[in-house]
Amino acid sequence: MDRGETVSAIGHALSLAGSMTWEILWALILGFFLSAVVQAVIRKSTIVRLMGDDRPRTLALSSVLGAASSSCSYAAVALARALFRKGANFTAAMAFEIGSTNLVVELGVILALLLGWQFTAAEFVGGPIMIVILAVLFRLFVRSKLVDAARAQADRGLAGSMEGHAAMDMSVSGDGSFLRRLASRKGVTAVAHVFVMEWAAIARDLVIGLLIAGAIGAWVPESFWQNFFLTDHPLLAALWGPIIGPLVAIASFVCSIGNVPLAAVLWNGGISFGGVIAFLYADLLILPILNIYRKYYGPKMAAVLLGTFYLSMVLAGYAVEIIFGTTSLIPHHRNAMVMDSGVSWNYTTWLNIAFLTLAAVLVVRFVRTGGRSMLAMMGGSPEAEHSGHHRSSGPEGHDEHHHH
Template sequence: MHAVLHALSITGSMTWEITWALVLGFVLSAVVQAVVRRSTVVRLLGDDRPRTLAIASALGAASSSCSYAAVALARSLFRKGADFTAAMAFEIASTNLVVELGVILALLMGWQFTAAEFVGGPVMIVVLAVLFRLLLRGPLLRRAREQAERGLAGSMEGHAAMDMSVQRQGSFARRLFSGEGFTSVAHVFVMEWAAILRDLVVGLLIAGAIAAWVPDTFWQAFFFADHPLAAKIWGPLIGPLVAVASFVCSIGNVPLAVVLWKGGISFGGVVAFIFADLLILPILNIYRKYYGLRMAAFLLGTFYLAMVVAGYVVEFAFGGLGLIPDQADAKIPTEGVTWNYTSWLNIAFLLLAATLVWRFLRTGGREMLRMMGGSPEADAAHDAHGGHHSTGSSSTP
């Protein structure tokens, strides 16, 4: 019982430390999604030119941070006419280049990790685009499209089908500060929380358990911490494999990344581990359902290679510039709730979150939560009714 309580106390401390940052990140993401329409995204992703992939990455960075929702949304974009490479670039950016991930990394691990994510993410997308250009053949892509068109549902399918952007015309400010804009931000904010909450809770619990129960000596031996060169080579190779086995994705893998970093994994290994939220076993199974077994295996191989390369680039680039922080300075939050600036920030942002939840519930939010699971029939009905889910009207108070 003492060991369990110790693990839960670490989980609670981590949760308290990152609450305000999570709310801030999801509010900023919701604001962007409220004014960017899904039809615009599809129209801009019709090929795999460098400019298109850059646009896909930017749009993805402004989108969902939930791995399941990102995978479902990428399939939805592919079915509606987006290029497959552009859809995958969008998927990678929407889980690894989002604001909330950068804020959490900076808070728990240091700004260097945030910078590494925003450097390594584009590297991964470039490597993946090159691999797709060299290795992805027409027959495999055609079979993947045929499988995608069958509309087999996966996790978060309903969430991916919803376009909750503001439909009225006008400037960014006018659309955002309208009644419809307030409603749209509230709906995106709550739906994004609903999408990642399970993974976040599981990730925090796993991180707390590992921090409390697994001695640092185990991780130091596993990651070759006493052999710096071997650790740099081994880290990016093993980081994604640890992620695959952890079942934790989205923001939820950051607390576990803190534990691994403190345990001795290399800087590039941490980055590769965080990128691999798109290769956990449940998501690999979703790839199989969406695109077929052969394409799922192709995505596993190419994504893994791209993650490893991005990990090495970050490892040696940041190491050469002297930007890798000292692992000895890494600390897992264990203080619990203390009255400091974190407390004031948590209070302020929890009040903001409560306001958005209130708006969500006042404007049909419960029905949207029921739709999140989705189904092929719901998706077909959604497409038949114009391809978006309205969150309100211009007359919303």
């Protein structure tokens, strides 16, 4: 390949990544805004109180609370550990973790945009199935001795880069209705802070995810994927998809929202419907996160999490394939949004302008209310970590320690 061809190949990959970014930008901002609103007015102490055991009702509630919280896999994993350390049941903490990466609004919106509403529906049907399977596997294989060892390890407090972010309780104290707290000065500031912190947490993974999807979309020929996903044998393809989907995800290193563009590329390439869903769930098993589990809970529990999560993802993928196959809801055409075209004046452009304006307002508020120091704290530096445990300085510097 000569230099000109190399430049053109890189250009093609970057233009694909850029087009995808433009398509999903407003949806991302909307999702993170809604997530920030919820986190700003629901207290972490409330969440812990509701997650004390592993009864079905508690697990359902944990996954809903997760869905209402974060969206980056790294933040979700750190947050689940924080809840576990504060007394949440381990299974409930894992249900929360799954909810907060796989059942969040922004993921649903972007799936609908890039792949179609059927994938959003499948994500939300398969998620609870995965949590049920995981709870059963935990009952069978996770002994209380293992959980105690994991809790001892978690209490050592090894910091990850998302530690500061997960440890902060950004919720606004005070009485009054949800809307009144939200509209107050503290409320607006808290929303701005959570919004920017969430973006800071996910930006790197999102960029990497889009670049990987662009590169694979531009450089890997369709024929490779069709052979790899056994598209000539529909039954084998349906069996193979959920087994291979998570393995592709583990190798691709990309966080929750970041792997939707890659899912679009894989779907166009011929992976089964259930395979796409299993692939999307596996953002909780990527190599960096497996390493975090090892640090958080010890190598034994990390191995158990790898095995149980993987099995529950595969089985949830099969369940989705069967449910959507028998109801004829699996799309027949593989034309997920992996655009070659550039930017054009359409509703996407108007939505992007509107939501970029909202984002700009929130960023200005963040900077004006001392947000820079919080970003430094989120970097997980030892001093910041130390001060973060004593006093999670919430919006406008008021001490939030009293309602942890």
